[in-house]
Amino acid sequence: xxxxxxxxxxxxxxxxxxxxxxxxxxxxxxxxxxxxxxxxxxxxxxxxxxxxxxxxxxxxxxxxxxxxxxxxxxxxxxxxxxxxxxxxxxxxxxxxxxxxxxxxxxxxxxxxxxxxxxxxxxxxxxxxxxxxxxxxxxxxxxxxxxxxxxxxxxxxxxxxxxxxxxxxxxxxxxxxxxxxxxxxxxxxxxxxxxxxxxxxxxxxxxxxxxxxxxxxxxxxxxxxxxxxxxxxxxxxxxxxxxxxxxxxxxxxxxxxxxxxxxxxxxxxxxxxxxxxxxxxxxxxxxxxxxxxxxxxxxxxxxxxxxxxxxxxxxxxxxxxxxxxxxxxxxxxxxxx
Amino acid sequence: xxxxxxxxxxxxxxxxxxxxxxxxxxxxxxxxxxxxxxxxxxxxxxxxxxxxxxxxxxxxxxxxxxxxxxxxxxxxxxxxxxxxxxxxxxxxxxxxxxxxxxxxxxxxxxxxxxxxxxxxxxxxxxxxxxxxxxxxxxxxxxxxxxxxxxxxxxxxxxxxxxxxxxxxxxxxxxxxxxxxxxxxxxxxxxxxxxxxxxxxxxxxxxxxxxxxxxxxxxxxxxxxxxxxxxxxxxxxxxxxxxxxxxxxxxxxxxxxxxxxxxxxxxxxxxxxxxxxxxxxxxxxxxxxxxxxxxxxxxxxxxxxxxxxxxxxxxxxxxxxxxxxxxxxxxxxxxxxxxxxxxxxxxxxxxxxxxxxxxxxxxxxxxxxxxxxxxxxxxxxxxxxxxxxxxxxxxxxxxxxxxxxxxxxxxxxxxxxxxxxxxxxxxxxxxxxxxxxxxxxxxxxxxxxxxxxxxxxxxxxxxxxxxx
Numbered sequence: 001x002x003x004x005x006x007x008x009x010x011x012x013x014x015x016x017x018x019x020x021x022x023x024x025x026x027x028x029x030x031x032x033x034x035x036x037x038x039x040x041x042x043x044x045x046x047x048x049x050x051x052x053x054x055x056x057x058x059x060x061x062x063x064x065x066x067x068x069x070x071x072x073x074x075x076x077x078x079x080x081x082x083x084x085x086x087x088x089x090x091x092x093x094x095x096x097x098x099x100x101x102x103x104x105x106x107x108x109x110x111x112x113x114x115x116x117x118x119x120x121x122x123x124x125x126x127x128x129x130x131x132x133x134x135x136x137x138x139x140x141x142x143x144x145x146x147x148x149x150x151x152x153x154x155x156x157x158x159x160x161x162x163x164x165x166x167x168x169x170x171x172x173x174x175x176x177x178x179x180x181x182x183x184x185x186x187x188x189x190x191x192x193x194x195x196x197x198x199x200x201x202x203x204x205x206x207x208x209x210x211x212x213x214x215x216x217x218x219x220x221x222x223x224x225x226x227x228x229x230x231x232x233x234x235x236x237x238x239x240x241x242x243x244x245x246x247x248x249x250x251x252x253x254x255x256x257x258x259x260x261x262x263x264x265x266x267x268x269x270x271x272x273x274x275x276x277x278x279x280x281x282x283x284x285x286x287x288x289x290x291x292x293x294x295x296x297x298x299x300x301x302x303x304x305x306x307x308x309x310x311x312x313x314x315x316x317x318x319x320x321x322x323x324x325x326x327x328x329x330x331x332x333x334x335x336x
Numbered sequence: 337x338x339x340x341x342x343x344x345x346x347x348x349x350x351x352x353x354x355x356x357x358x359x360x361x362x363x364x365x366x367x368x369x370x371x372x373x374x375x376x377x378x379x380x381x382x383x384x385x386x387x388x389x390x391x392x393x394x395x396x397x398x399x400x401x402x403x404x405x406x407x408x409x410x411x412x413x414x415x416x417x418x419x420x421x422x423x424x425x426x427x428x429x430x431x432x433x434x435x436x437x438x439x440x441x442x443x444x445x446x447x448x449x450x451x452x453x454x455x456x457x458x459x460x461x462x463x464x465x466x467x468x469x470x471x472x473x474x475x476x477x478x479x480x481x482x483x484x485x486x487x488x489x490x491x492x493x494x495x496x497x498x499x500x501x502x503x504x505x506x507x508x509x510x511x512x513x514x515x516x517x518x519x520x521x522x523x524x525x526x527x528x529x530x531x532x533x534x535x536x537x538x539x540x541x542x543x544x545x546x547x548x549x550x551x552x553x554x555x556x557x558x559x560x561x562x563x564x565x566x567x568x569x570x571x572x573x574x575x576x577x578x579x580x581x582x583x584x585x586x587x588x589x590x591x592x593x594x595x596x597x598x599x600x601x602x603x604x605x606x607x608x609x610x611x612x613x614x615x616x617x618x619x620x621x622x623x624x625x626x627x628x629x630x631x632x633x634x635x636x637x638x639x640x641x642x643x644x645x646x647x648x649x650x651x652x653x654x655x656x657x658x659x660x661x662x663x664x665x666x667x668x669x670x671x672x673x674x675x676x677x678x679x680x681x682x683x684x685x686x687x688x689x690x691x692x693x694x695x696x697x698x699x700x701x702x703x704x705x706x707x708x709x710x711x712x713x714x715x716x717x718x719x720x721x722x723x724x725x726x727x728x729x730x731x732x733x734x735x736x737x738x739x740x741x742x743x744x745x746x747x748x749x750x751x752x753x754x755x756x757x758x759x760x761x762x763x764x765x766x767x768x769x770x771x772x773x774x775x776x777x778x779x780x781x782x783x784x785x786x787x788x789x790x791x792x793x794x795x796x797x798x799x800x801x802x803x
Contacts, residue, residue, distance in 0.1 A: 120536060121606065151351050163348065274360065281534060285613045287363035294364065304399035305500040310616055319496050319614040321503060
């Protein structure tokens with residue numbers, strides 16, 4: 001039975017090694033859970049402050065889905081860390097807390113940008129995915145992500161992305177419901193929460209960067225137009241769409257401009273705009289191929305199913321699917 | 337003087353002031369400058385070249401003519417490869433196996449123990465020689481022909497024609513090209529996915545490339561089709577039926593590629609089709625030297641070296657399994673026996689399963705390994721000459737039925753990538769996970785499909801003896 005001794009020893013060592021590893025991964029998991037909770041709480045407080053209201057223990061427990069006792073423990077812990085102060089049932093962010101909160105917001109919006117532009121995830125799904133990922137990066141990693149994306153200013157919903165110091169560029173905007181009738185405005189923000197409202201807006205076909213004007217407003221609905229299509233939205237939904245005045249450089253295209261996908265075969269057109277909502281990889285590819293504003297394009301071939309179509313651009317023949325060509329606005333060139 | 341920190345913070349501040357479309361402006365000025373230079377330096381004369389191009393394009397992308405041209409070219413390429421490779425392979429095999437015999441007799445003369453001679457010459461060397469002689473010729477024919485079509489400018493038109501199919505599957509039209517490349521070799525097909533610039537679509541193309549049978553699987557498919565599927569026919573009809581069976585298998589593979597692409601783009605690789613841009617270059621005269629270089633050095637030799645590095649150890653393992661006595665027969669036969677019940681579940685048998693496990697480095701050595709186990713030989717051997725002899729061995733002695741043959745064809749089409757391809761997938765994706773996923777989905781599909789056909793056949797009461 002002497003051979004049993006080394007076997008038992010080996011088994012014991014193995015068990016010990018496994019336990020310490022298990023314990024370590026459990027600790028790491030706990031730390032991650034705590035970080036997520038703290039960061040979600042910070043985001044809630046920041047959100048409230050941006051709305052001009054103050055957070056309370058009740059609002060916090062509601063937002064995070066925690067019990068009263070858990071909320072109290074969380075608040076105590078965060079107070080001890082110097083992230084918030086509670087005064088008279090109101091929770092206030094300390095400067096340190098605000099800085100951290102802005103960093104989480106920054107990570108969230110950068111992730112949304114990445115998921116939308118580079119991973120090409122459907123817009124309706126990116127909020128939830130970014131929410132999961134915002135807690136996983138260190139500050140240096142967030143910076144690398146930002147540099148990789150080319151320092152974007154806005155997330156795909158039009159919200160500004162805070163920079164490293166927490167500064168946020170702001171742009172005057174107002175909800176569609178308060179926008180004057182018949183005044184052209186550019187959609188600069190589509191609120192992604194609640195998701196139901198966002199999906200309705202997306203289903204109607206409204207996009208960030210679109211130039212629209214309000215045609216008619218009744219208590220039941222708003223009728224808006226982008227010059228080509230009309231959209232009808234309930235006021236409660238339309239309140240989630242913000243517009244801002246056009247900058248002098250943003251020209252309004254009407255009548256004669258049309259998507260490249262609708263330009264008839266063998267008809268020349270001049271590119272007047274690439275949809276601002278189209279960012280990331282796809283936009284870079286189009287620019288690389290010479291589809292810049294002012295370039296001349298001519299559809300030359302299409303397959304028997306109608307797409308993709310091949311376009312002559314700067315002497316080369318380039319095939320695009322309808323989805324890509326839809327984002328390129330051209331003005332047909334008249335031939336005399 | 338400004339410190340680096342100062343410069344950085346200044347850059348940070350200025351960056352904020354940039355309009356969001358400054359990248360567009362950069363591209364625009366670059367192109368404006370380029371066209372200004374081109375206007376001054378380049379003179380164009382006439383339109384003849386372009387008219388000819390448009391005429392060819394009309395034929396090549398027309399709904400009927402385009403399909404016709406594509407099928408004819410595909411048939412020609414495959415026929416050239418298969419028939420040409422037969423001749424070359426035989427010559428190469430004679431040479432390499434002759435060298436092996438020489439080496440063995442040399443070992444015997446100096447009195448080396450039988451196991452050393454066997455291990456070195458019947459194991460390691462035979463594995464290497466087999467893979468080289470069967471793998472090299474078809475690739476050396478297929479890749480130059482493929483590259484000529486590529487250089488001519490024809491292949492991008494195929495991607496253009498077929499894109500609508502791939503779009504519906506959530507994939508990229510250029511996947512048509514990487515699949516065609518997969519006909520030559522799946523590892524080369526995986527490398528070729530570099531032409532797809534959006535990462536999601538590229539991964540789909542990588543993970544599904546194996547559903548296109550490569551050259552290495554063609555001999556197996558042709559042998560099975562000739563001996564079993566076309567068995568009831570005689571004369572020229574045999575060749576025709578066999579060829580149709582092989583074409584049918586390839587088409588099933590294409591179907592599975594599209595189906596799996598569709599599934600992947602709805603599950604693991606969700607996302608919208610992105611950045612489809614495809615350049616259709618003008619038709620050009622191919623550059624022969626470059627074609628030889630890219631097709632032979634970049635593609636053939638690259639794959640062959642990778643395959644050889646896995647074939648040598650596999651040859652050793654195969655020899656060891658075939659020569660370690662176990663009971664009355666070898667260890668290989670014993671394992672095959674043990675796996676038999678499992679194999680029959682899928683309409684195959686234990687020998688086939690074992691051959692696929694140990695011949696993972698290259699599909700080319702699956703049949704020789706199977707023959708080794710069936711005949712109890714101590715080394716990989718070729719299938720017997722002639723359909724009758726093969727039938728006598730497989731049907732007569734080992735209980736094969738038409739179901740076994742059909743399911744083996746399906747399994748050969750759908751099963752996991754060979755080791756060379758798995759390594760290539762790992763190198764291309766830099767991820768063990770994706771390499772593992774590629775194995776799981778192909779092997780899963782192979783077992784599922786063969787299980788379904790075997791169960792159906794059993795339910796319908798077909799092939800009661802086998803399966």
